Amino acid sequence: MNSIRNFSIIAHIDHGKSTLSDRLIQHVDLVEDREFRDQILDTMDIERERGITIKSQTVSLPYTNEQGETFELNLIDTPGHVDFSYEVSRALASCEGVLLLIDAAQGVEAQTIANLYAALEHDLTIIPVINKIDLIAADVDRTKEQIESELGLDSDTALLCSAKEGTGIQEILDAVTVQIPPPTGNPEAPLTALVFDANYDSFRGTIVSCRVFDGAVRPGDVIRLMSNGSTYRVEEVGLFRLHREPRKVLNAGEVGYLIAGIKTVSDTRIGDTITLDSNPAPDPLPGFKDVKPVVFSSVYPVASDDYPALSESLEKYKLNDASLIYQKDSSAALGQGFRAGFLGLLHLEIVQERLEREYSQTIIMTIPSVQYRFSLKDGNTVEVDNPQYYPDPMLIEKAEEPFVRASILIPERYMGAVMSLCLERRGENPQYNYPTPGRIEVTCEVPLAEVIYEFYDKLKTVTQGYGSFDYDMIGYRTSDLIKLDILVNGEKIDAFSMMIHRERARPRALHICNRLKEEIPRHMFKIAIQGAIGGTIIARSTIPPFRKDVTAKCYGGDITRKRKLLEKQKKGKKRMKMVGAIEIPQKAFVSVFQAEEK
DSSP states (O other): OTTEEEEEEEESTTSSHHHHHHHHHHHTTOSOGGGOOSSTTOOSHHHHHHTOOOSOOEEEEEEEOTTSOEEEEEEEOOOOSGGGHHHHHHHHHTOSEEEEEEETTTOSOHHHHHHHHHHHHTTOEEEEEEEOTTSTTOOHHHHHHHHHHTTOOOGGGOEEOBTTTTBTHHHHHHHHHHHSOOOOOOTTSOOEEEEEEEEEETTTEEEEEEEEEESEEOTTOEEEETTTOOEEEOOEEEEESSSEEEESOEETTOEEEEEOOOOOGGGSOTTOEEEESSSOOSSOOTTOOOOOOOEEEEEEESSGGGHHHHHHHHHHHHHHOTTOEEEEEEETTTEEEEEEEESSHHHHHHHHHHHHHHSOOOEEEOOOBOOEEEEETTSOEEEEOSGGGOOOGGGEEEEEEEEEEEEEEEEGGGHHHHHHHHHHTTOEEEEEEOSSTTEEEEEEEEEHHHHTTTHHHHHHHHTTTOOEEEEEEEEEEEOOEEEEEEEETTEEOGGGOEEEEHHHHHHHHHHHHHHHHHHSOOOSSOEEEEEEETTEEEEEEEEOOOOOOTTTTOOSSOHHHHHHHHHHHHHHHHHHHHHOOOOOOHHHHHHHHHSOOO
């Protein structure tokens, strides 16, 4: 065990985590130059395009130092986004130390601090690394000051590197072997292994990534998953190089994979404990919890004939992403579809893009919503994420919505713009902290529903890209919630219904009415598009009809003749309005759900 080191790299988004992983892999000659490509641990196209890590990857690096000692360095890569914070916490629980990466030009940012606290919670050894020292804008002295003042770490121990140019990589590897302690564990005790990731192979079933704390696991062993009690026979164990490398045994302290004919990823929950069925551990490892979705949206195929194909695609996708939850749903306007729950807005975007790219599905997604809680007068409490199930307003005693604590780190000059954005989004209890001269941290409590709807994009706009944003859930609070309905020609269109705070209802209703006016084609009769709360109309837009000049043939003569023709036309239009069906084109749904509120 003394030659094993388990570590992770944590950083704010875009501070060079994937680039540093690439250099470490190249330095230990795990890949030949002709086979190398940037972001080698990121396997999805969408990860490479966006420059973010979605699915964490693990790699074992064989390293020999200058004294000739050989080490097995297990780099457990973590996703970089706040939506996947639970996966990050389980990956950190599998490590003994972390490299805390900080951009020399950007300095300490919101997620740097959040990640540091996560590492401290697991009592890990922290090695600060200042990256991108080759940039013209790099300010190493200022970054060292921030490490001292904001993070409370000793800046003298900070390592300097440029992952892009490959400088300082040897020093980082040496620091990992010297400063990070080897794993501890009892090889003779009953098996306990922590599941920190799982992915699906269409030939082998689920491949479980795990860290063995005590005991050992071999092919042929019968294992038990402690969260659900299911048992499986192990077919193969091994280490992660860039490709899977089978071994005869995984011992205490090692990080590797395990294949046991598990049919779906959903059966292996992240954070679960694996033990032997014949000699089980008395207690599971701490920290396991079921991941709950926080953002909900309905998914519909553009053409109703594609419903079976969408159903099949979601089933296949679910094999690779256990955190996606969905059930059947239907809408009068959009037909058959699914109601899906996501970990956050980035997770929603990833699911949407992967369904379109990997499964060739053209889909419409409704406006994202969150789960609201309603206390009824009969003493019951209901949780509602779909406007269709909004309770009768007469029965509601109290309505509550989830709040988050948003932490925004910005240059001081943008404070006014960011404060007005927070207040516009119903932010409460703003607090200010000046970590370093010229930079300010704004902490504000904001409803989750306001954060998921284009908050991050607006923040990037008002701060010219310099603002960084992180949030964590703080529970439910009482709120004045109503259901907003959109009526087209007097008929409710359920796909546009939403639960919303009362003071935000009119601006949102006006926005939707105006977008629909632009998208719905003109008919032979006047079409009213209205936003309503119950029986009260709060917004309206009207699509004018096509007009035929029926009085053109009347020149001169008595006015009553013209009036009679106009009255006749009026009656015809009224009858047409009563029986006329209004076709709402698909692009109208897309434009309403995607268009930014002015």
